Amino acid sequence: MFSNSCKYAIRAVLYLAIHSNETQKIDTKTIAGALEVPLYFLAKILQQLSKHNLVSSVKGPGGGFYLSEQNLEIPLQKVVESIDGEDIFQKCIIGLPNCDSENPCPLHNEYTQFREDLSKLLKHQTIKEVAENVDLNGIRF
Amino acid sequence: MFSNSCKYAIRAVLYLAIHSNETQKIDTKTIAGALEVPLYFLAKILQQLSKHNLVSSVKGPGGGFYLSEQNLEIPLQKVVESIDGEDIFQKCIIGLPNCDSENPCPLHNEYTQFREDLSKLLKHQTIKEVAENVDLNGIRF
DNA sequence: TATTTACAAGAATTAGAAAACATATCTTTC
DNA sequence: GAAAGATATGTTTTCTAATTCTTGTAAATA
Secondary structure, eight states, X not given: OOOHHHHHHHHHHHHHHHHOBTTXXXXXXXXXXXXXXOHHHHHHHHHHHHHTTSSEEEOSTXXXXXXXXXXXXXXXXXXXXXXXXXXXXTSOTTOOTTOSSSSOOTTHHHHHHHHHHHHHHHHHSBHHHHHHHHHHHTOOO | OOOHHHHHHHHHHHHHHHHOBTTBOBOHHHHHHHHTOOHHHHHXXXXXXXXXXXXXXXXXXXXXXXXXXXXXXXXXXXXXXXXXXXXXXTXXXXXXXXXXXXXXXXXXXXXXXXXXXXXXXXXXXBHHHHHHHHHHHTOOO
């Protein structure tokens, strides 16, 4: 479903949502250690997210990545789109170019149902909201 | 979600379900042409399916691939599993090793819902049943 | 206050692994 | 002997990973 890059991006953003703020920046090494993902690979992903203004960063001593109040209001979908492309949820599940409700493939309806469920979560909930859920339910990442 | 190989496999099997039978074999070239997929790549996939006894084949002149009555009773899930592995539907959507209902990741519940929907289709419906739906609704592949 | 120094992100390059795609040869069957 | 799958090998492309160098910032120091 998601690429590895995208999985790491989601986890990193949620991690930052919980552990960072304007005055509490976190460097790549710490994040990579906490999530147990490849350091340099994660660094690249964070740079991509930074370039898209989905996470904030400060260079230099005491610097690192963090989520600003603005960042926290972004829907999680933006993170997914910035890594895996905007059409990840629009493509046919078995790869047909012209699969839609008019010409559905055999799996179209089941898939559409899911797509809407997950899309609802990603599109309408902000990073902040998802992260708050994480806190509440003792969810791990 | 599915690999290209798996997408091609699903489409090829459904194509065979509709257009072939014991006396009506279809050669790789024809299938690849109909589905507009790479010939030699598809050939390899069909051989994998054949080795797993998910499709039937006959060599020599007039030979080709087809689905036996037995093949038609196989759930589509077997096709997916034989190409993309058995655990494709059991893995956490953001890659956490110990994500389950006890320790759910933030997307766990939404994903579980989908997994069950799609799994129902793949596991409990035979290739024959899915293919019949295709015929009924003028679905394309 | 100006300058140095260290730290951490940014950017570009290289390398390795895996997936996708292609070809050639062998084997079976008609 | 010709047709068609089976097998084995080869190439290309994409994805993932690692390295190195550059740039910017903060803190220390003279």
